[in-house]
Amino acid sequence: MGDHHHGPATGVTRWLFTTNHKDIGTMYLWFSFAMFLLGGFFAMVIRAELFQPGMQLVEPAFFNQMTTLHGLVMVFGAIMPSFVGLANWLIPMMIGAPDMALPRMNNWSFWILPPAFLMLASTLFMEGGAPAFGWTFYAPLSTTYAPPSVTFFIFAIHILGVSSIMGSINIIATVMNMRAPGMTYMKMPMFVWTWLITAFLLVAVMPVLAGAVTMMLMDIHFGTSFFSAAGGGDPVLFQHIFWFFGHPEVYIIILPAFGVVSQIIPAFSRKPLFGYASMVYATASIAFLSFVVWAHHMYTVGMPVAGELFFMYATMLIAVPTGVKVFNWISTMWRGSLSFETPMLFSIGFLVLFTLGGFTGLMLSIAPADFQYHDTYFVVAHFHYVMVAGAVFSMTAAVYYWLPKWCGRMYSESMGKIHFWISFIGFNITFFPQHFVGLAGMPRRIPDYALQFADFNMMSSIGAFIYGASQLLFLYNVIATIVSGERVSDEKVWDGAEGLEWTVPTPAPYHTFEEPPLVSKPAGTF
Amino acid sequence: MASVRLSKVPAIDTALKLSGVAVVMFAFVFVVMVPLYNVLCDVLGINGKTAGSAYTAVPVMIDESREVTVQFVAIKNNEMPWGFSPDERIMRVHPGAANGTIFRATNPTTAPMVAQAIPSISPSRAAPYFHKTECFCFEQQGLAGLAAADMPLQFIVDQDLPRDIHTITLSYTLFDVTDAVTDQVATR
Numbered sequence: 001m002g003d004h005h006h007g008p009a010t011g012v013t014r015w016l017f018t019t020n021h022k023d024i025g026t027m028y029l030w031f032s033f034a035m036f037l038l039g040g041f042f043a044m045v046i047r048a049e050l051f052q053p054g055m056q057l058v059e060p061a062f063f064n065q066m067t068t069l070h071g072l073v074m075v076f077g078a079i080m081p082s083f084v085g086l087a088n089w090l091i092p093m094m095i096g097a098p099d100m101a102l103p104r105m106n107n108w109s110f111w112i113l114p115p116a117f118l119m120l121a122s123t124l125f126m127e128g129g130a131p132a133f134g135w136t137f138y139a140p141l142s143t144t145y146a147p148p149s150v151t152f153f154i155f156a157i158h159i160l161g162v163s164s165i166m167g168s169i170n171i172i173a174t175v176m177n178m179r180a181p182g183m184t185y186m187k188m189p190m191f192v193w194t195w196l197i198t199a200f201l202l203v204a205v206m207p208v209l210a211g212a213v214t215m216m217l218m219d220i221h222f223g224t225s226f227f228s229a230a231g232g233g234d235p236v237l238f239q240h241i242f243w244f245f246g247h248p249e250v251y252i253i254i255l256p257a258f259g260v261v262s263q264i265i266p267a268f269s270r271k272p273l274f275g276y277a278s279m280v281y282a283t284a285s286i287a288f289l290s291f292v293v294w295a296h297h298m299y300t301v302g303m304p305v306a307g308e309l310f311f312m313y314a315t316m317l318i319a320v321p322t323g324v325k326v327f328n329w330i331s332t333m334w335r336g337s338l339s340f341e342t343p344m345l346f347s348i349g350f351l352v353l354f355t356l357g358g359f360t361g362l363m364l365s366i367a368p369a370d371f372q373y374h375d376t377y378f379v380v381a382h383f384h385y386v387m388v389a390g391a392v393f394s395m396t397a398a399v400y401y402w403l404p405k406w407c408g409r410m411y412s413e414s415m416g417k418i419h420f421w422i423s424f425i426g427f428n429i430t431f432f433p434q435h436f437v438g439l440a441g442m443p444r445r446i447p448d449y450a451l452q453f454a455d456f457n458m459m460s461s462i463g464a465f466i467y468g469a470s471q472l473l474f475l476y477n478v479i480a481t482i483v484s485g486e487r488v489s490d491e492k493v494w495d496g497a498e499g500l501e502w503t504v505p506t507p508a509p510y511h512t513f514e515e516p517p518l519v520s521k522p523a524g525t526f
Numbered sequence: 527m528a529s530v531r532l533s534k535v536p537a538i539d540t541a542l543k544l545s546g547v548a549v550v551m552f553a554f555v556f557v558v559m560v561p562l563y564n565v566l567c568d569v570l571g572i573n574g575k576t577a578g579s580a581y582t583a584v585p586v587m588i589d590e591s592r593e594v595t596v597q598f599v600a601i602k603n604n605e606m607p608w609g610f611s612p613d614e615r616i617m618r619v620h621p622g623a624a625n626g627t628i629f630r631a632t633n634p635t636t637a638p639m640v641a642q643a644i645p646s647i648s649p650s651r652a653a654p655y656f657h658k659t660e661c662f663c664f665e666q667q668g669l670a671g672l673a674a675a676d677m678p679l680q681f682i683v684d685q686d687l688p689r690d691i692h693t694i695t696l697s698y699t700l701f702d703v704t705d706a707v708t709d710q711v712a713t714r
Contacts, residue, residue, distance in 0.1 A: 101537035144604075169544040177537040184532075207548050211555030223706060226560065229644045230603070230701030234575075237563050241555060302650060304570060 007510050016111070019103030020510065021088045022406075024110050028085025029399070031113060033475070035077030036392075038121070040468050042070035047430075047464040049447050050457050063447035064132035065124065071135025075253070076160050077117050079391045083256040084109075084167045086398055087195045089406065091171060093501035093508065094189045096180025096517045101173035109166040116159035123149035134445055136246070139227035139238040143219045150220065154213045161210045168199035168206075175199075180500075182519035186280070189499050190273060193280050194259030197287045201248045201255075204291075209245040212238065236301050243294035251290045254354075254386060255283060257394035258325060261347045263499070264401050265329050268344035269336030270496040275328040282321035282328075289318045299370045308367040315365035319358065326355055341494070342416030346397035349424050350390060357385025360435065375445075378438025384431045396423070399478065404493040408507025409485030415477045422470035429463025570654070576645050580664065581657035581682070588622040589685045596683070599697040600629060606702045607635055608669070613676075621685040628676040629662065629698065633669035640668045640707045641700050643677075648695040655684035656694060666703060 008014050008023065015027060045066045049057050058066070088106065092099055100106045123130040128147035131137065142150060175188070175196045188196075215226040215238075225231020227238045266273045273279065295303060295311040303311075329351055338344070360382040364370055373379060396419075404410050433456035438444075442453045449457060492502045500519070504512045567575045596619055598612035609632035619625045633639050643663040647653040658664075662677035669675055683694065 102541055105541075165548050169541050169548070172544055173537040173540040176540050177533040177535055179532040181532050203544050203547050204551055207552035208555050208559075211552055211559075215555075229699065230642050230703050231706065234563070234567070237560065240563060241559055244559070302572075304572060304650070 017107070019099070019107050021092050021100045021103070021106065022508065022510065024100075024106050025085045025088030025090075026406075027110055028081050028088060031110075032078050032080075032082035032085060035073050035081070035117060037471070037475075039070050039073035039078050040471060042066045042073065043464060044468055046070060047461040050449070051461040052458065053449055053451055053454050055448060058447070060447045061129060061132060064134075064445065065130040067445050068131050068134055068137075069120070069124070072120065072131075073117070074387070075135065075249075076157075077113075077120075079253050079387065079395070080164065081113060082395050083195075083198075083253075083391075084164075084171075086191075086256065086260070086395070086402075087167075087171055090402065090501060091174055091192055091195060092178070093504065093512055094192050094499055095175065095178060095183050096500050096513045096519060097174060097178035098511065098514045098516075100170050101178050102170050105166050106170050109163045109170065112159050112163050116156045116163065119152050119159075120156040123147075123152050126152070136242060137213075137216075138242070139216060139219070139235050143216050143227055146220070151217070154217050157213045158210055161206045164202050164206045168202035171195055171199040172203070180513065180516035180519050186277065187519060189259075190262035190276070190279055191256070191259035194255040194262070194283050197283050198252050198255045201252050201287055201290065205245045205248040205252075208241060209249075212241045212245065215241070236298075239298045239301060240295070243297045244291075246297065247294040248287075248290040250383075250386070251286055253391050255286070257350070257354075257391045258283065260394040260398045260401075261329060261350055264343045264347045264397055265332050265351075267401070267494050267496040267498065268339055268341060268347075269333045270338075271332055271336040272498075273328070274331035274334075275324070278324055279328055282324040285321040286318060289314065289321070293318065296365055296367075296370075299367045300374050312365055312367045316362065319362055322358055326351065326358075337496075341400075342411070342413060342420055343397040343401035345417065345420040346393050346400065346423075349420065350393040350397065353385055353389030353393065353424075353427070357382055357390060360385065373438065375443055376438040377434040377442045377444055380444050381431045381434035381438055384434075388431070389427055393423070396474065401494070402501075403478065403481060404485075404488050405501060405506055405508055407482050407485070408488060409481050410488050410493075411477055411481040411485060415473065415480075419470055419473050419477060422473070423467060426463050426465075426467030426470055430460050430467055431463070433457075433459045433463075572650060575650075576647055576653055576656060576658060580661070581659050586622045586685060588620050590620055592689070593618045593620060594683050594687065594691070595693040596625075596681075597693065597695045598627070598629075599695060601697060601699045603699050603701045606641070606700055608633055608639070608641060608700060608702075609674075610698075610700045619683055621683045621687050624659065624680065624682050626660075626678065626680045628678050630674065631667065631669060631677055631700075632674040633671060636671040637704075638668065638670045639702065639704045640666050642666050642703045643698040643700050646697045646699070648697065649691065652687060652691050652694045655687040655691075656696065657682045657684060663698060666707065 008020065009017070015023065018024060045058060046063065049063055088100065091097075126147075126149040128149060131142070131147065131150055131153045133141035133146060137153075175192060179188070215224070218224040219226050219228055219233075225233040227233050227235050229235065262273055262279060293311055293315045295307060296315045299308055299311070360378070364373055364379065364382055400411060400416055437453045437456045440453070442449050489506055491504065491506055493506060500513075500517060501508070503517065566572060596617045598615055598617075600610045600612055602608060602610055609630070611630055613628045613630060617625060617627060631641070645661070645663050647656050658679065658681045660678055660680035662679065667675070667677060
């Protein structure tokens, strides 16, 4: 925070040594997109194998490696870092801060990520192959029966856990300590609120994940028996610990997505967000409830009936604050002056499809019914509706919405709309049939299936190729925008956009808000 | 410049507190979650776990009015080469009465081996009412190469067993712990 202005350094050292929140945000976003393509490639291998019944392209062992790495790369490499990148770019600009609270730690949080994923991906070339026990890495599959590369997997999880924890500490410190005068908590934009709550979740549960993999490491190499029945441990304990992390984790993924659509829907409805305060409380309630529902992922392990009932009702309770949010978004659009630019299309797509995924979640929450759905493609369909149509659609909306602010150039609206419709249609062709095959009993994570599932699986695969290809169009559109997009210079790129980030020049200068602005209006007022 | 920001607390203080939270949560997994899980399993019989040490019998009335079927299942984990089977597959017992049976184990290999049997009760609701006064599962069992042994089990079904439970299945899974035991000996 010197008194003199200076631009970015030049060459590769700019990126290696940068402490600028915008540079780091950019690196996070590009890194996560690279991981998105890598994880997407794994998904294409899976869908190609499942195109027809019988063994087609890959060995079953390799198929298992693909499902495992697809899940890990998408969750930890694509979705989570993409929202951290968004937080880096936007939170300081939204609360009127010059940068993140701890810029050097910020640099470190990013730069330990690529080695972690390099290590994870390198397991593909190791003897015995990559981890093949599913992204949930249940013991004893991930301990007694794991390939030797599991140790590299554990170390990769440790590193990305440290990265996430440092990133979230930074976000909390920024939000709590760096707000401009007048920016009280209840005036903060929803995106900042959702990220603040997400960051608390991350600080609380990433260490739990680290603990779980540490126990695996000790079981494998140091003769302990946390998860080994022979030594007095219990494999079910692993599932409890994993899901104690894993359930808050799914909200870690979706809450920032809620924040993004809470910014975009008001902008293109030209109305303030309906029920701002209830949105804040709903987010906090979801975060709180996420700690007491983990065992709904493991109804079939043989829990006492009282346990099944508790976790069933607690899970259903989450539908209440989530419903509050969905109705608030709809009410925001109600009688608004709507226009349907690409970010709005993706946000509405999010709203419709995420709600669908929420309903299948409710179906899965019913303990007696879950015994039928457990580990079938119905579950796969459910979580892709909330993860892809939820998190990825909202992330895509965010890129279209803020890209003109970031680079001072407008993306191609027609290409954006084509991208949306191909994504929307491709996504539904991929995942809607999976509900049916799941209900009919097709198990997940198996490279072959019974003949009656053949038609729906072929549809699914075709949809997946369409959806996958549409992401290349997205990549092209973003690059074309940065290189040769039409220049925009309005501070407010969108006439309905509200918030401090739209008060700085376009493109956003390297340093913003070195003098804090004075905030008087509540968030999202018109 | 920091003075004109809304907050008067330095960011580093917030960051240090949060790092503390992360460290506490990491420790929480080991010092709270694992012991708590084991205690809950012992108390509630979750997963059909039974007590790991001998039950001290209290003299009680034998409930002659009802009979409970106890089934024994013997499973060998993974590639455990031993022969392992119950002497009787089914016993009919009165709640409150002391019963005994044996499991037969043979080591068909020429090398000495050590095994550990892990019990599990089904339905798990019955686990707190199944008391073992003597069990080969309390300790590791060693067998010399080509040796055989009769391994004893003494148990009492509690007379407070819910009346709707008529059958209890006691399953033992036999694990080969030879490597783990020899590793421990080697490091000592």
